[in-house]
Amino acid sequence: MTTEYTFDVFTSLDGFGAATGGGWRGYWGKQGPEFLAHRLDQYSQDQRMVFGGNTFRSFQGMLANADEDFEVRDPWVTRMIETPATVVSDTLETPLDWHDATLVRGDGVDVVRRLKERSEVPLRSHGSLALNRSLLAAGLVDRLQITLFPVVTGRSGAAPIFAGAEDFDLELIETSTYDGRIQEFVYKPTLHG
Numbered sequence: 001m002t003t004e005y006t007f008d009v010f011t012s013l014d015g016f017g018a019a020t021g022g023g024w025r026g027y028w029g030k031q032g033p034e035f036l037a038h039r040l041d042q043y044s045q046d047q048r049m050v051f052g053g054n055t056f057r058s059f060q061g062m063l064a065n066a067d068e069d070f071e072v073r074d075p076w077v078t079r080m081i082e083t084p085a086t087v088v089s090d091t092l093e094t095p096l097d098w099h100d101a102t103l104v105r106g107d108g109v110d111v112v113r114r115l116k117e118r119s120e121v122p123l124r125s126h127g128s129l130a131l132n133r134s135l136l137a138a139g140l141v142d143r144l145q146i147t148l149f150p151v152v153t154g155r156s157g158a159a160p161i162f163a164g165a166e167d168f169d170l171e172l173i174e175t176s177t178y179d180g181r182i183q184e185f186v187y188k189p190t191l192h193g
Contacts, residue, residue, distance in 0.1 A: 002116040005050075005123040006143040007132040009161055013148065016157030017129060028151040031074075032179025039076035046121045049080060050112060052131035053089030059127075060097060080126065086115060088131060109138045116140060133165045141189055144170065148183045167192035 011017060012028065019028065027035075051059070063073075063081070085101040088108045096103055104111050108131045115123055125132055135141050170187035177183050 003119045003122055004142045005112065005116055005135070005140055006125070006145055007135065007141045008124055008126045008145040008147075009129070009132070010147045010149065011161055012151045012153045012157060014152050014154060014157060015161050016153050017127065017159035017161050019151075019153040019156040020158045022153065022156035024151075024153065024156060028149045028153070030149045030151065030179075030181060032182070035178035035182045036074055036076065038176070038178055038184075039074070040079060043076045043079040043083065047083060047124050048115070048119055048121055049083050049085035050115065050123050050125040050128070050131075051085060051087045052108065052128035053087065053092050054130070055126075055128040056087045056089065056092065056096075056098075056101075086111070088112075108134055109140065112140050113138070129159060129161055133162070136168065136189055137166045137191070139191060143173065144187045144189045146185045146187070148185065150181045 009017060010027070012019070059081075082099050085098060087096060087098075087101050087103050088106070088111050089103060090105050092103055094103050112123070112135055125135075132141065136144070168189045169192050170189055173186045173188055175183065175185050
């Protein structure tokens with residue numbers, strides 16, 4: 001029996017995980033109280049985070065440069081930081097400046113396969129696009145949680161979420177709307193063909 005792995009990602013309508021320039025802030029400025037409470041609830045559950053090296057570095061950089069009022073300090077993010085984590089990277093060095101984070105070297109697919117076999121709690125990854133595209137292709141992602149923000153970032157979009165990914169069929173498991181504008185879709189992905 002293996003534990004469940006969720007790839008959790010934020011996106012614009014046109015499939016970007018971030019934006020550069022254009023005056024966009026975190027959440028593309030569309031967050032609201034329902035959404036933030038939902039995120040805190042999700043991250044308050046027992047689980048283990050899984051990060052790739054690039055995303056881990058990005059989170060560390062954002063946290064180091066953020067004052068207490070910035071979105072990166074929202075309660076759910078604080079909870080995510082306090083959650084035990086596995087960081088898959090061949091370039092990072094220990095000690096990691098992160099609460100209860102374990103650095104594991106090697107192929108992300110092998111690392112997560114072992115985690116799924118041994119973990120007593122569900123696994124969740126927020127971001128870590130390259131890692132999660134590999135895990136999707138290997139059939140290790142049980143739930144694909146996409147939070148869709150109501151924006152198009154055609155000129156300023158960055159980090160295309162599924163660029164270079166394999167083709168997948170998606171079975172819709174659940175859907176929710178928060179603050180009347182943010183949609184969350186949870187799918188079971190299956191490699192197409």
